[in-house]
Every structure is written in structure tokens, then in C-alpha cells.
Amino acid sequence: MTGTDRHEHWDAVYTGKSPTDVSWYQHAPAPSLRALAHAGAVPASSLVDVGGGASNLVDALLAQGWQDLTVLDIAAPALDTAKARLGHLADMVNWVAEDITEWVPERTFDVWHDRAVFHFLTEQEQREAYQRALLQGTATGSHVIIATFALDGPEKCSGLPVQRYDAAGLARQLGDRFELTDTWLEDHVTPWGAVQSFNWCLFRRIR
Template identity: 60%
Template sequence: MTGQPQEHWGRVYSDKAPGDVSWFQSEPRHSLDALVRFGLPATTPFVDIGGGASTLVDALLVRGWSDVTVVDIAAPALAAAQARLGEKAARVQWEVADITRWNPPRRYGVWHDRAVFHFLTEPEQQTAFRRALLAGTAPDAHVIIATFAPDGPEKCSGLPVQRHDAASLAAALGSEFTLLDDWREEHLTPWGTAQKFIWCVFQRADD
């Protein structure tokens, strides 16, 4: 998770096991399904924003993805993922960074964000996210974003969130990105509570 004080997220991941946070999922099915649905090849440069201790990176490596970067504000979260992967962690680029201050070092063909953007409740935070998105995506890149839906939680991890639908996400990303598809998810937390998400896939215009 990013876009919030580093101390908060560092404390979250220091105090809890990766499987004890509400956003944990044993299988990142919606993320993987989107990659298959749009026929995205495993050679595409991929960045996971707020990837933390998510198992998505494991699944990508198993499926042959060869150019993967994980960005997160919480160093303990990335350390947990690296420890889980063992020697395979060397096949991934890891960056501790706040997305609202991050300067992408390159452009990616897939930008993935599952539940970072809804923590960006201030207009200036969303503008900073968009600035990083524009700097970090190549022409024709696909952008996969999930946030809490309009009927989703109003808070997460003790912080307020801004809920979205496909239209508000499209407006926030700007005219450079075309909405290709959207769908809803009912995510079950490790303790069985249902959380409503909206998923969107956008494509960046060809420069």
C-alpha cells in the first residue's frame, strides 16, 4: 500500500502476518484473469504498485513473467515477499517508494494496482498518482486497477478511503487512458467479511 505515511504501513506489516490483513488473497485470480483476457505476453514489463507481500509476484514468476517490478511504501512488506520467494526474489525488481512521490525509472507495459488508489483521498494525491502513471507507462500499456466500489468499505486499516466506480476512475486517470472493461468483485477477508471492489482495465493511447 502507498500514498499514506510510511510509518503507518510499516507498522501494519511489522505487527501483522501477511495473511492477517484484510486485503490478503491466497490466489490473485482477478489480476491473472485480466492478463489472460487481454492476451498480455509474459515478456511485457510489469509493475505492481503497492504489491507489498501479495502473492501476485509468485504467480507471475510461475507463469513465466520475466520483467517484474514491485513497488510499495512499506519495506517490511517487500521483505516478507522476498523471504517467501527465496532465491527467486532475485528475478524481481523491488522498490520502496510512495507512489505520490515516485519517479518511475522506466516505462512499463502493464501497470497493476489492487487497492492503492482508493487510499488517495486528496486531489493532490490523485494528481501525483496520475503523474507517475503517465511517466511509467508505455504507449498502448494496459492499466489494471481495483478499488473499493461505491458500496464498499468507507475505511480500511484505520484510514479513510475514496470509493470509485468505472466512471470516476476513468476521470481520475484522464483522457490518455481508454476504459476497456470493468467488473465487480466481492472479496472475502481472512475473517470472512465481504468487501465490494470495482476492477477496471484501461489502455494508454499510442503516443
């Protein structure tokens, strides 16, 4: 899939469906909040939500008093949905409509959060591009939270093939600058009642 195809696919998803009618929708972003708590992240931390889409994680973090939030997504319509929902609070967030494999962060973040995005990068070249952004967007000590489909999770999401991971496999992808500090499995229940196995991994950048 080319970059243009990826854009078109995701734009169509977010213009054609209600944000609550996608498999990854959560009424509350409890797993992400749990991961942030496990990592020891606090509202004074800076955070980038990579492939945040229309997720309500940003709403929850604003409610907790976080002030340095960036949401990146390839699909501008997804970000527009989140902005419309937030109203004037949207001005407190930095919105980036970009493909993560092309993004060159101009700063680093204390927390890099990615729920269900890395697993769409099924080609090594894409994963290397993600890694370049990750290295540029984090510093020693940064927390990296990535949730992918687990080895027994679905083989596809949104009609696209995914690469499934266990913690060891994801750690291999991130390389030796990142130390795995915690991991667990989560059963996500889609809005129509299907169960999807997610692999949550917390890393700390050590150099």
C-alpha cells in the same frame, strides 16, 4: 496524513501482523490473473505492481514465466516478507520501496497493476502525483489495471479512509489518455469472512 505518517502506518501494519491476517489477503491472486488475461498481457510483458505489498501475485507471475517484474510499495517490511517467501527467486524481481506519490519511474511498463492502493489517495494533490508517476511509467499501448473499493465497498481500509469509485469515476481520474476497455465488480472475501465490493477497471493508454 503526511508522507512520514503514511510510511509509519504501513510499516507498522506489516511488522505487526502476519501477511495472511490482513483484510486484503488472498490465498491466490485470481482476480489479478483474470484481469491480466482479459488485458491480453503475456509473460513477455513487463509489469509493475504498484503497492504490491506482500502480495503473492509476483509468485504467480514468476511461475508463469514472467521475467520483467517490479514490485513497488511504501512499506519496505512488506517487500521483505515477499522476498523472504520467494527465496532465491526474489533476485528475479526489481523491488522498489517508495511512496507512489513520490516515485519517478525511470522506464515504462507494458502493464501497470494496482490492487487496492489508488483508493487510499483521498486528496486531489496525491491523485495528481499518482497520475504523474502513471504517465511517466507507461507508454501508448500500456495496460493499466486498477482495482479500488466499489461505491458499495467499505469506507475504510486498514483504519484509513478511502475514496470509492465506479468505473466512470475512475476513468475521470485517469483522464483522456486512458481508454476504459473492461470493468467488473468482485466480491473479495477477507480472511475473517467479510465481503468487500471491488471495482476492477482495465484501461489502455491511447496517447
